Amino acid sequence: MDLVVPARLISSVRMPALAVTTGGMDVDWVEVPISRWRAMRRPMQRLPLDPRSARRARRYIRFEPWSSMARLALLFAWATVNALNPFAVSRPIMLVAWLALFLWSIPPLGGALPRQTPYVTPAGDLRVPEVPIEVAKEWVRLNPGVVPTIEPLPRPRSRRWYATWSAVMLIVAVALLTVLTNDGREDSGIAWIGVLVLIFAGGATALKTLPPGYIRFEHSDS
Structure with missing residues (x-):
């Protein structure tokens, strides 16, 4: 509570x-x-x-x-x-x-x-x-x-805002991944980290299009 x-x-x-x-x-x-x-x-x-x-x-x-x-x-x-x-x-x-x-x-x-x-x-x-x-x-x-x-806190932004930015980050991640895998050279590790960050950030933002409290994780007392 x-x-x-x-x-x-x-x-x-x-x-x-x-x-x-x-x-x-x-x-x-x-x-x-x-x-x-x-x-x-x-x-x-x-x-x-x-x-x-x-x-x-x-x-x-x-x-x-x-x-x-x-x-x-x-x-x-x-x-x-x-x-x-x-x-x-x-x-x-x-x-x-x-x-x-x-x-x-x-x-x-x-x-x-x-x-x-x-x-x-x-x-x-x-x-x-x-x-x-x-x-x-x-x-x-x-x-x-x-x-x-017991009501979850409302999201500060609209669902459309989260959906738009999630799509932008995932599209950029896919585009960057395509470039890295097809440029034929060894790329900097920071670029690969950037891809992972964009994917995780896009996924986390996409989850915020769901109603607050829709996904809950149980906490243990240990």
Whole structure:
């Protein structure tokens, strides 16, 4: 169940001492970012979390945005070296570097924000997703005006907008793939990455033409 805190109540919202992650009474209060761009540390919202989620959240906040910057720097370095001299850096070295960054992205190592991390909606309200029902009831009791809901957040764009841009990205990906496979020479790896990015981005955008909440993934407690 999601909780929607109207914009006028955000500054004065009262939170029960129950973890929004598990519903337990053993809580740690952590300031988490509420921007949809999670690498941004501001603005923040104080939130009661269970101890394990709190440790992961603090670790994530401590090392972001440095982890994202490291990924971008590695990608830029690899693309530059590969464009100038594809054989300057051996593949095992790059594989080790990418593997290290991948392992750091695993929550037990690099940390992670919980699924219940709130975010600001386009209307300016604060939405806290997937809160346990007993916790949601306490929020509503303490804050008249807070609305519990199971309705997914509407898409910010129209279905036609998502369908158009999905088609554009997939067409460009197919065209680029055709050029790369028929130019008769060894192309830069960054071009192949570009094809994959366009395909995944086009597919993800196409999924947004479906109604919000049409596809759901069950989360385990482990």
